[in-house]
Amino acid sequence: MQRDTRQRRAIRAAFKEAGHPLSPKELLELARREVESLGIATVYRNLRALEKEGWIEAVELPGESPRYEVAGKGHHHHFHCQDCDRVYEVEGCPGNLKSITPEGFELESHEFVLYGRCETCAA
Amino acid sequence: MQRDTRQRRAIRAAFKEAGHPLSPKELLELARREVESLGIATVYRNLRALEKEGWIEAVELPGESPRYEVAGKGHHHHFHCQDCDRVYEVEGCPGNLKSITPEGFELESHEFVLYGRCETCAA
DNA sequence: AAAGTATTGATACTAGTTTCTCGTTAGCTT
DNA sequence: AAGCTAACGAGAAACTAGTATCAATACTTT
Numbered sequence: 001m002q003r004d005t006r007q008r009r010a011i012r013a014a015f016k017e018a019g020h021p022l023s024p025k026e027l028l029e030l031a032r033r034e035v036e037s038l039g040i041a042t043v044y045r046n047l048r049a050l051e052k053e054g055w056i057e058a059v060e061l062p063g064e065s066p067r068y069e070v071a072g073k074g075h076h077h078h079f080h081c082q083d084c085d086r087v088y089e090v091e092g093c094p095g096n097l098k099s100i101t102p103e104g105f106e107l108e109s110h111e112f113v114l115y116g117r118c119e120t121c122a123a
Numbered sequence: 124m125q126r127d128t129r130q131r132r133a134i135r136a137a138f139k140e141a142g143h144p145l146s147p148k149e150l151l152e153l154a155r156r157e158v159e160s161l162g163i164a165t166v167y168r169n170l171r172a173l174e175k176e177g178w179i180e181a182v183e184l185p186g187e188s189p190r191y192e193v194a195g196k197g198h199h200h201h202f203h204c205q206d207c208d209r210v211y212e213v214e215g216c217p218g219n220l221k222s223i224t225p226e227g228f229e230l231e232s233h234e235f236v237l238y239g240r241c242e243t244c245a246a
Numbered sequence: 247a248a249a250g251t252a253t254t255g256a257t258a259c260t261a262g263t264t265t266c267t268c269g270t271t272a273g274c275t276t
Numbered sequence: 277a278a279g280c281t282a283a284c285g286a287g288a289a290a291c292t293a294g295t296a297t298c299a300a301t302a303c304t305t306t
Contacts, residue, residue, distance in 0.1 A: 003273050003282055024263085039285040044264060046283095062183035062234055065263065079228060090225055094217035097237065102213055104242035105202060111185055113234045114220065119227035126252055126303050147293085162255040167294060188293065 002049075010034035011046050012055075021059040021067035021078065021087045061087065061113055077112040083121035090114060125172075133157035134169050135178075144182040144190035144201065144210045184210065184236055202237040206244035213237060 014030035015022065022030065024043050032038045047068055050056045057071045061080060067087055079088040094112070101107045116122075137153035138145065145153070151166050170191055173179045180194040184203060190210055202211040217235070224230045239245075 001274080001282080005273070005283060007284070037285070041265080041286075042284055048265095060186035062185055063189065066186065077223075079225065082231065088225065088228075090223055092223035094219040094223065096217040096219070100200075100213055100215035100217065101237060101239075102202065102211065102242070104245060105211075105237075106240040106245045107237055108205065108239035110238060111236045113185075114224060114228075114230055115233060116224075116231035117229040119225070122227060122229045124252080124304085128253060128303070130254070160255070164256075164295080165254055168253080171295095 006035050007031070007038055007042050008046055010038065011043065011050070015056065015068070015070050020089060021069040023065065023067045027068070059087065060111075077114070079114040079116070079118065081118035081121055082115055083117050086118060088118060129158050130154070130161055130165050131169055133161065134166065134173070138179065138191070138193050143212060144192040146188065146190045150191070182210065183234075200235040200237070202239070202241065204241035204244055205238055206240050209241060211241060 010031040010033075011027065013034060014027055018026075018030060024040065024047060027047070028038060028040055028043050031043070047056070051058065051068065054071055056068045059067045059069050059078060061067070061078065064080075069089070073089070075093060076089050076091055077093065079090050080086075081088070097107060097110055133154040133156075134150060136157065137150055141149075141153060147163065147166050147170060150170070151161060151163055154166070155161050170179070174181065174191065177194055179191045181189045182192055182201060183189050184201065187203075192212070196212070198216060199212050199214055200216065202213050203209075204211070220230060220233055
């Protein structure tokens, strides 16, 4: 049976407070504010468990190792800040996708990443 | 000075014949049809050299290690076939990007990937 | 054709990320 | 509160992608 540990609570809390996708390292840092002895192995163990139970899902960005965000947010995309390297969610979707899909290809889904500077770094 | 070797010719030829982005492994396979002794180290060496001289450029897709395509094609995006795992180029661009960029964020560039089945695999 | 050296191929190595191992800790149940 | 054992922490190990090493090969020039 699954236990409700300090570590797991800290990890869940970190996701909720952050509100944007977190890499394992970012997650470790954030959750250590709560449980400072937290180890990286525990982070990975819980990421796997939380993903399996559907509470988080992986966010893969070009040339980056995966980040994770709380699941069930509906269709959205991401903004990657080139200064602070953080990833933000963006609402909305450009649409128009079928028109650029080549003849005979079956479009199933799409991913879409904006690059630039976030509000904080742009200032 | 740079030499014109069988290996380098085979690699260039593979890019031109393929007409779509190639991973180092794909490139190795293709170029081995021409030079069967070709080693992976040589592939990486030439990828680096060709990228440096601007003849190819890297194509980064979510969760994938980089592929490379012949440079200088103008703005375009990519279609990743989930069956054969090949990547194709697609013309056009949805536009409309500023409207979904959050307040205060500075948009610099974007990347955009379609997923589904290519013509061959859809048949 | 010979000499000089850039390039090759095989393999060892590095770097980064994720997983495994195992003794210890701490939730949960009774 | 005692016992059971899931979960933890630290470090070793595995995996992957890419780079470095070095003797052998093969372009180029003379």
